[in-house]
Amino acid sequence: MSDYQKLRQWAAGLFEGERVSLRAIEDQDIETFCDWWDDPEITLFNEGTIVRRPREVNREMFRQWAANKDDSGFAYAAEAAGQLVGQVSVYSIKAPAMIGKLGIVVGPQFQDRGYGTDILEVALRIAFTEYACRKLELLVFSYSDRGIHTYEKVGFQVEGRRRGNVFHAGTWYDDVSMGITAEEYFARHPRPF
Numbered sequence: 001m002s003d004y005q006k007l008r009q010w011a012a013g014l015f016e017g018e019r020v021s022l023r024a025i026e027d028q029d030i031e032t033f034c035d036w037w038d039d040p041e042i043t044l045f046n047e048g049t050i051v052r053r054p055r056e057v058n059r060e061m062f063r064q065w066a067a068n069k070d071d072s073g074f075a076y077a078a079e080a081a082g083q084l085v086g087q088v089s090v091y092s093i094k095a096p097a098m099i100g101k102l103g104i105v106v107g108p109q110f111q112d113r114g115y116g117t118d119i120l121e122v123a124l125r126i127a128f129t130e131y132a133c134r135k136l137e138l139l140v141f142s143y144s145d146r147g148i149h150t151y152e153k154v155g156f157q158v159e160g161r162r163r164g165n166v167f168h169a170g171t172w173y174d175d176v177s178m179g180i181t182a183e184e185y186f187a188r189h190p191r192p193f
């Protein structure tokens with residue numbers, strides 16, 4: 001097979017997971033993301049402070065992520081069986097470090113069904129095989145047991161812990177930084193050709 005034929009096949013499957021497909025974020029998805037963003041199941045894990053913002057502010061944030069205007073990262077909607085189940089983004093990849101930051105949300109009603117794991121696998125594939133990411137990192141709050149477990153499942157390792165960085169209900173919680181390098185990713189997923 002020629003390089004072109006191999007790459008064509010590769011490109012066709014790039015956005016496909018075992019259970020989810022990633023695709024561009026459209027305006028109607030943004031309404032669902034805004035609903036999720038205000039749900040305590042999401043807010044508590046994504047925001048250091050519980051805050052309510054006008055819907056238009058959140059819409060604008062998602063619109064900017066959705067544009068995928070440059071090569072510093074990407075944001076996609078995740079679909080399973082034609083239904084919107086989540087959103088994932090990788091951002092801030094820049095030379096010379098080439099370290100991307102990752103964010104993910106699975107809709108509250110779709111959590112714990114394996115979608116998050118699959119979305120992460122596809123996002124890691126895109127980051128490491130198409131964006132020349134050298135490392136991906138993320139921050140997760142210490143009370144997100146499910147998040148930490150899911151990130152470890154796809155190869156992230158705990159790199160550090162900042163004590164008392166998040167404040168809720170009058171109590172300080174830690175945040176945990178996690179990362180996966182390109183070498184670690186390719187050890188788990190050898191280059192296809």
Ligand SMILES: CC(C)(COP(=O)(O)OP(=O)(O)OC[C@H]1O[C@@H](n2cnc3c(N)ncnc32)[C@H](O)[C@@H]1OP(=O)(O)O)[C@@H](O)C(=O)NCCC(=O)NCCS
Pocket residue numbers: 041042045046104105106107110111112113114115116117118138139140141144145146147149150153
């Ligand atoms: C974290 C998140 C992305 C994971 O996606 P998901 O679709 O729910 O995850 P999956 O179903 O693929 O996997 C969940 C795993 O966590 C495990 N899990 C569930 N609850 C858990 C808990 N309380 N403690 C430890 N592990 C837990 C599940 O058993 C499963 O692991 P397994 O496959 O080894 O059994 C998703 O739940 C989410 O968006 N949560 C809210 C927002 C959030 O936390 N975002 C991340 C901020 S950094």
